[in-house]
Amino acid sequence: MNAEPRRREFLLSRGWVQAAALVTLFGFFVLGLLAYRAHTDSAPIPERTVTPDGRSVYTREDILAGQEIFLRNGLMQYGSVYGHGAYLGPDYTADYLRRSALLVRERLGGQEDAAAAARTVKDFKENRYAPDTGTLVLTAEQAGAFEALAKHYHATFSQPTTAMGLRPGAITDEADTRRLTAFFAWTAWTASTLRPGKDYTYTNNWPPEPRVGNGPTGPMVVWSVLSLIALLGGIGLLMAAFGRWNFLGWHGHEQRTVSFRRPSEVRLTASQRACAWFFLVMAVLFLMQALLGGATQHYRAELASFFGFNLATLLPFNLARTWHVQLALLWVATSYLAAGIFLAPLVAGHEPRGQHWLAYALLGALAVVVFGSMAGELAGIHGWTTSVWFGNQGFEYLDLGRFWQVLLSLGLLFWVVLLWRVLRRRLRTESAANMPWLFFYSALAIPAFYAVGLLARPGSHFTLTEFWRFWVVHLWVEDFLELFTTLMVAYIFVLLGVVSERVALRVIYLDIILYSAGGVIGTMHHLYFSGTPAEHMALGAFFSAAEVIPLTFLTVEAWSFLRLGREQDAKSQAPFPHRWAILFLVSVGFWNFLGAGIFGFLINLPIVSYYEIGTALTSNHGHAAMMGVYGMLAVALALFALRYLIPEERWSERAARLSFWSLNLGLAWMVFATLFPLGVLQLHESVSHGYHEARQLDFLTSERVELLEWMRLPGDALFIAGGVLPLVLLCWRGVRHRVPHTEKAGPELAPLFTRVDGEAGPAEGQP
Amino acid sequence: MSLHSEVLWGCGYALFLLAVARGLVAMGRKARAEDDSWPRTDVARFHHGLSTLLVLLAGLLVGACAVRHPEGLELGLLGGVSLVVAWVARRTWVERWAEASSRGEG
Numbered sequence: 114m115n116a117e118p119r120r121r122e123f124l125l126s127r128g129w130v131q132a133a134a135l136v137t138l139f140g141f142f143v144l145g146l147l148a149y150r151a152h153t154d155s156a157p158i159p160e161r162t163v164t165p166d167g168r169s170v171y172t173r174e175d176i177l178a179g180q181e182i183f184l185r186n187g188l189m190q191y192g193s194v195y196g197h198g199a200y201l202g203p204d205y206t207a208d209y210l211r212r213s214a215l216l217v218r219e220r221l222g223g224q225e226d227a228a229a230a231a232r233t234v235k236d237f238k239e240n241r242y243a244p245d246t247g248t249l250v251l252t253a254e255q256a257g258a259f260e261a262l263a264k265h266y267h268a269t270f271s272q273p274t275t276a277m278g279l280r281p282g283a284i285t286d287e288a289d290t291r292r293l294t295a296f297f298a299w300t301a302w303t304a305s306t307l308r309p310g311k312d313y314t315y316t317n318n319w320p321p322e323p324r325v326g327n328g329p330t331g332p333m334v335v336w337s338v339l340s341l342i343a344l345l346g347g348i349g350l351l352m353a354a355f356g357r358w359n360f361l362g363w364h365g366h367e368q369r370t371v372s373f374r375r376p377s378e379v380r381l382t383a384s385q386r387a388c389a390w391f392f393l394v395m396a397v398l399f400l401m402q403a404l405l406g407g408a409t410q411h412y413r414a415e416l417a418s419f420f421g422f423n424l425a426t427l428l429p430f431n432l433a434r435t436w437h438v439q440l441a442l443l444w445v446a447t448s449y450l451a452a453g454i455f456l457a458p459l460v461a462g463h464e465p466r467g468q469h470w471l472a473y474a475l476l477g478a479l480a481v482v483v484f485g486s487m488a489g490e491l492a493g494i495h496g497w498t499t500s501v502w503f504g505n506q507g508f509e510y511l512d513l514g515r516f517w518q519v520l521l522s523l524g525l526l527f528w529v530v531l532l533w534r535v536l537r538r539r540l541r542t543e544s545a546a547n548m549p550w551l552f553f554y555s556a557l558a559i560p561a562f563y564a565v566g567l568l569a570r571p572g573s574h575f576t577l578t579e580f581w582r583f584w585v586v587h588l589w590v591e592d593f594l595e596l597f598t599t600l601m602v603a604y605i606f607v608l609l610g611v612v613s614e615r616v617a618l619r620v621i622y623l624d625i626i627l628y629s630a631g632g633v634i635g636t637m638h639h640l641y642f643s644g645t646p647a648e649h650m651a652l653g654a655f656f657s658a659a660e661v662i663p664l665t666f667l668t669v670e671a672w673s674f675l676r677l678g679r680e681q682d683a684k685s686q687a688p689f690p691h692r693w694a695i696l697f698l699v700s701v702g703f704w705n706f707l708g709a710g711i712f713g714f715l716i717n718l719p720i721v722s723y724y725e726i727g728t729a730l731t732s733n734h735g736h737a738a739m740m741g742v743y744g745m746l747a748v749a750l751a752l753f754a755l756r757y758l759i760p761e762e763r764w765s766e767r768a769a770r771l772s773f774w775s776l777n778l779g780l781a782w783m784v785f786a787t788l789f790p791l792g793v794l795q796l797h798e799s800v801s802h803g804y805h806e807a808r809q810l811d812f813l814t815s816e817r818v819e820l821l822e823w824m825r826l827p828g829d830a831l832f833i834a835g836g837v838l839p840l841v842l843l844c845w846r847g848v849r850h851r852v853p854h855t856e857k858a859g860p861e862l863a864p865l866f867t868r869v870d871g872e873a874g875p876a877e878g879q880p
Numbered sequence: 881m882s883l884h885s886e887v888l889w890g891c892g893y894a895l896f897l898l899a900v901a902r903g904l905v906a907m908g909r910k911a912r913a914e915d916d917s918w919p920r921t922d923v924a925r926f927h928h929g930l931s932t933l934l935v936l937l938a939g940l941l942v943g944a945c946a947v948r949h950p951e952g953l954e955l956g957l958l959g960g961v962s963l964v965v966a967w968v969a970r971r972t973w974v975e976r977w978a979e980a981s982s983r984g985e986g
Contacts, residue, residue, distance in 0.1 A: 692918075699922070700926065703927075778930070785897060790889075794889070820944075
C-alpha cells in the first residue's frame with residue numbers, strides 16, 4: 114500500500130502567498146468590473162443610420178460586415194482604427210473624420226467661412242442617436258460626405274497598382290468598399306459625437322481634430338498627472354521598502370560552495386534531446402521573422418519598389434507585417450515551450466517513458482499551426498478565401514484563422530500536460546506554494562490566457578474585440594509569459610546552484626506582487642481611445658504607470674544577483690558554462706529598463722498617447738521591449754539548453770559572441786538611428802500640424818523621413834546577418850551533433866552542480 | 881538669417897545620443913565599481929559597446945547633415961557639435977583602452 118508522501122513545507126512566510134493572492138485577485142476583480150462596463154457602456158452600433166428625411170445611409174449589418182472586410186483583407190496590418198494596427202496606411206478613424214469634416218464644412222459655406230466651421234463642429238458633436246429605436250440621424254451634409262467618401266475609398270482600394278504597398282485591386286467590389294466605408298464612418302462617429310451626459314466623445318475626444326472640436330479632455334490631463342505621481346511615489350515607496358527590509362530581492366549570503374558540472378558531464382533525457390529540434394525550428398522562425406521585418410521596413414524606405422522589384426505583387430506590406438508580427442510571438446513561444454520541456458526533468462529529477470515522442474508530436478503540431486496559419490493569412494490577404502476559420506482573422510497579433518487559434522490553444526494545453534507528466538511525482542512532495550507548483554501554475558496560465566483571445570471575434574463590436582485582444586497582447590505576453598520566464602530563469606539559477614531556492618522563491622513572489630499591482634489593470638492603457646468609458650483610461654493610466662516600478666527596480670536588483678553569481682563562480686573548480694546565456698540575461702535587464710520602462714512610459718501618459726498612438730514611437734517601444742526583453746530571453750534560454758545539447762568540441766563561443774553583439778547592437782541601431790528619432794518627428798508633426806497629417810503617406814514618404822528609414826539598413830543587416838545566422842548555426846549543431854542518449858545511467862538525473870563543501874548535491878532546492 | 885530646422889534637429893539629437901552614451905559608460909563603470917571580475921567586466925563591456933555605437937551614430941548624423949546642408953552658419957554649428965562628438969569619442973575609447981590595459985587585455 115502506498116502512503117501519501119510527506120509534503121515539504123512552504124519555504125517562506127505565508128504572508129507572501131496571501132499578498133500575492135490579494136494583489137492578483139484585486140487586479141482581476143477590477144478587470145472584471147471593467148469588462149462589464151466595456152460591454153454595457155461602449156458606443157452603440159446603430160441599427161439604422163439615416164438622412165434627416167429617413168433615407169437609409171448604412172445599417173448595423175453594413176458596419177459589422179465592413180469591419181470583417183477590414184480585418185480579413187489585412188487592413189489592420191496596413192493602417193489602423195482607433196490608433197491600433199499598422200502604421201504605413203492612415204488611421205481610418207482619423208482619416209474618415211478629417212475628410213468628412215472638410216466635405217461637410219465645404220457644403221455648409223466653405224473652408225474659410227467661420228459660421229460653417231462652427232456649424233460643422235456642432236453637427237459632429239451633437240448625439241442624434243435614439244437608443245429606443247436604434248436609429249442614428251446624420252445631417253444631409255454628413256450623409257453627402259459619406260457618399261463621396263464611399264467613392265473615395267472604392268477608388269483607393271480598387272486601384273490596380275501597388276503604389277500604396279497593397280496588392281493591386283485589393284478590394285474591387287463596390288458593395289464591399291461601401292460597407293468598409295460604413296465601418297470607418299461608424300468609428301469616426303464614435304470619435305466625434307458626445308457621450309450622453311458628457312462633454313467628451315465615446316473615444317475620449319480622440320483623435321485630435323479641431324475641425325470637429327476634438328481636443329484633450331480634463332480627465333486625460335488629470336490622469337496623466339496622477340499617473341506621473343503614481344510612478345514617482347511608487348518608486349519612492351519601493352526604495353523605502355527595500356531599504357527597510359534588506360531580505361527583498363536577490364539578497365542572501367550563500368553558505369554553500371558549489372562546483373558547476375561541465376556540460377559534458379550532464380546526462381540528458383530523451384525529451385531534453387528532442388528540444389534540439391525545437392530550438393532549430395525556433396531559429397528558422399526567427400530568421401523568417403527578421404527577414405520579413407526587413408521587407409516590412411523596406412516598404413517604409415522605398416514604397417513602390419524593392420531594389421527595383423515590385424515586391425507588393427507577391428508580398429504586399431500587410432502580408433509581410435502580418436507574418437512578421439505573428440512570427441514574433443511564435444518563435445519566442447517555441448523557445449519558451451522548449452525551455453519548459455528541457456527544465457521540467459531537471460526540476461523533477463526524472464522523466465516518464467515516452468515523453469520524447471509526445472514532445473516530437475507537439476513540435477509537429479506546432480509546425481502545422483505555424484505554416485498552416487501563415488498559408489491562411491496568405492490566402493486571406495490575397496482574397497483567395499474569406500474564411501475566418503482557415504483564412505486571415507486579421508486582428509493585429511491574432512491574425513491567424515480561428516481554427517489555427519483553437520489548435521494553438523490546445524497545443525499549449527498539451528504542452529502543460531507534458532510538463533505535468535514529468536512534474537507530478539515532484540509536485541506530490543511539495544507544498545502547493547513552493548517553486549515546482551509555481552512553475553506548473555505559470556505554465557498553466559499560458560494556454561488559459563492565450564485562449565481568452567478567442568473572445569475577440571471579427572463580427573463582434575470592435576471595442577469589445579479590442580478589449581479581449583489586449584488580454585492576449587498585454588496580459589498574456591507582458592504578465593504571464595513574463596511570470597513563466599521569471600520562473601524559468603530563477604529555476605536555472607537554482608539548478609546551477611547560484612542561488613538558493615528560498616531566495617529565488619522570494620524574488621518570484623515579489624515579481625508576482627509587483628507585476629500584478631500594475632500589470633493586470635494596466636492592460637487598460639491600450640484602451641484609452643477605443644470607445645470604452647473614461648474609467649478605463651483613468652485606471653489604465655494610473656496602474657500601468659506602476660508597471661515601470663518593477664522594471665526599474667529589478668534592473669537595479671540585477672546587480673545583486675551578479676554579485677552572487679560571481680561569488681559562486683570564484684568558488685567553482687569548473688568554468689561557468691553559461692557565459693553567453695547570462696550575458697543575454699544582462700541584456701534583457703537593459704532592454705527591460707530602456708524598452709519596456711523608459712520607451713513604454715514615454716507613450717503611456719494619456720496626454721502623450723493622445724497625439725502619439727500609432728506612430729513610430731509605438732514601434733520603438735514594441736521593438737525595444739518585444740525583441741529586447743522576450744526575444745533576448747528566448748535566445749538566452751536556447752543557449753542555456755544548447756550548451757548541454759552540443760558536445761564541447763562542437764560548441765562555438767565565437768558564434769555565441771557574434772550573435773550576442775550583433776543582436777544587441779543591431780537592435781540599438783534600429784531604435785536610435787530610426788525608430789526613436791522618427792517617432793519624435795512624427796509626434797512633433799502630430800502636435801503642430803495634426804494627427805491626420807502625421808499618419809499620411811505624404812509625411813511618411815517625405816524625403817527627410819525616407820532618409821531616416823534608410824538609416825536603419827545597417828542595423829537591420831547587422832541584426833540578421835551577424836545576430837540571427839550564427840544562432841541558426843548553433844541550433845543546427847544542436848541537431849546535427851546532438852549529444853547521445855544514455856538510457857542505462859539510471860532513471861534519476863543529477864543536478865547541474867555539485868557541492869564541494871562535503872555534500873553531494875543541493876540541500877533544499879533539488880529532489 | 882536662420883538655421884535650417886533639419887540641422888537643428890540633427891545637432892540636438894546627436895548631443896542627446898552623446899549624453900546617453902556617457903550615461904551608459906557611467907552605468908558600465910558602476911557595474912564594476914564593487915569588484916572587477918566576471919560577469920561585471922562583461923556587463924561593463926556591454927555598456928561600453930552600446931555607448932560606442934551611439935557615438936558612432938552621432939558622428940554619422942552630423943556628417944549626413946553637413947553633406948545635406950553645406951552652408952556657412954549650418955557648417956559652423958555642425959563643426960561645433962562634431963568637436964563635441966570627437967571629445968566624447970576620445971574620452972570613451974581612451975577610458976576603455978585604459979581599463980583594458982589595466983586588466984592586461986591589451
